[in-house]
Amino acid sequence: MLVREWISPTEGQGWFYQCLEETLCPFQWHYHPEFELTFTLRARGVRYIGSDIAPFGEIDLALVAPGQPHTWQANPPEQGQLHQVQVVLFRLEWLDGLAQGGLPELRALRSWLASVRTGVVFSQALAIALQPAFAELHSLRGVPRLACLLNILHALMQDAGARLIDGPGLVFHEDRRLQVALAHLQQHYTRPLALAELAAVAGASPATLKRLFHDGMKTTFSALLASLRIGHACHLLLTTERSIAFIATASGFPSVSQFYRKFIELKALPPAQYRSAVRS
Template sequence: MRPFLERLALPEDASWATLNRRLDGEIPFQWHHHPEFELTMTLNSRGQRFIGDHIGSYDDGDLVLVGPNLPHSWCSAEKVEAAKPHVALVMWFLPQWTAPLGGVFTELRAVAAMLARAQTGLQFSAATASSARPLIEELFTLPPDERLIQLLLVLTLLSRDAEAEPLASPLALPAPDKPVDRGRIDRVLDHVHRHYAEKLTIEALADIAALSPSGLHRLFLRHTGQSVTSYLARLRIGAACALLSGGTRPIAMIADDVGYDSLANFNRQFKAQRSVTPRQYRQRFRMGG
């Protein structure tokens, strides 16, 4: 399935949309993008999130803001409480909707600044997510007028989070292009994100895009600002970081899990991107630094 441009239908009585998504099975990988900002709180679920060229692990209470047209997906691994469903509380609002925030409403300049930072995605700190959780859960019970006020309260709270972390690199921001090129790059990115741990060749990816290898290189560089090889390495090392921080699996096995058949090459690529070895990364993560 190729990534798709998700088109959201607004309710008649609101200028933005919400979804209280509850799944007994799993949160499936659905690589997609849309013109709206998306604020998602994930509850009773653990797994991986994919945002642009970012791969990271998520846990109960994860709160992320995704910028317009930034490809993304969540993919669950397990529930926290097996008897309860995976829950995603999702809020979508258009960039046009937020335009007056920093101009007309001076008091909301911090919110406008946060939304600008969210172009590459933002993960909020555990403390801020915990504070926002009751506000977000209550938001879904309110009538439309009160729901809007509650959303502004949530965004204001989030804008004060000095520990919010960017997720994707600026290179992952979507580039405006012709529709046919958008379809080609989407097909390639979908395949790369689904199969990054496998052996991928430029020739095979070029076939997916219906281009020559050189044509694929130009298209990929124009949309992502980097080569296919560099993008793939970022995905693999990002996935390795999630595995290193989330368990005790041996490093050699993690290297194999994310697509490296050479531990030495994995260590070299990891240090080039993170400035530490995989072992040092795991130790630093456990120490909270």
């Protein structure tokens, strides 16, 4: 299931920081209107950002754009160890306020972030270099902590080895009808689902909801439904030994042939080849 995650800013600040130590990172699609910078240590698994699905290693640094479905799923750690995940969430409006309030040096960073539509996976070299900075971010408070965060953000846009995640991305939209429709879609995308059903749940006509998807999120209902289903299928391909036919049905596709066509269209490989390529 994909859930809307509600974020409260750190008290008195325009951004939110969280550090988690876990024995397991479960597969749970979620999204929110903030940018999310995630630094992961002592974990190995699969990272899902929008339609981009890739393995990650012992140290990982990635940025997720607003509104993008994402999750990390890590393998169980070695005995006596815990996964460590540091998360920073913020909105462009926060940087706009700082820039307009006397820090015009942040305009370049703001412009770079505005160009990130889906996400960025940063180089291992940068992740390793920033490990001490993330340790400081966790321990510092007040102005030194803010300065540390801004230095980390500045370093991101200097990373020549960063991989910009392709794709049009989704534009997060706060319209209540669209949010209700998205919540219903995200709970039921693995079963037969039509635009008319979402419209009825949201209290809008199908034509209105279609317009909201187009104008508010720059996508269509069918494209978002297919993306969610293929993301779920990729998760099953990489984490189970289930048959292609089972995965097609479990992901909401009415037929195996339709699943194959859509999978190849979005991932450029048949499902079995994708499973082998990503696992290798």
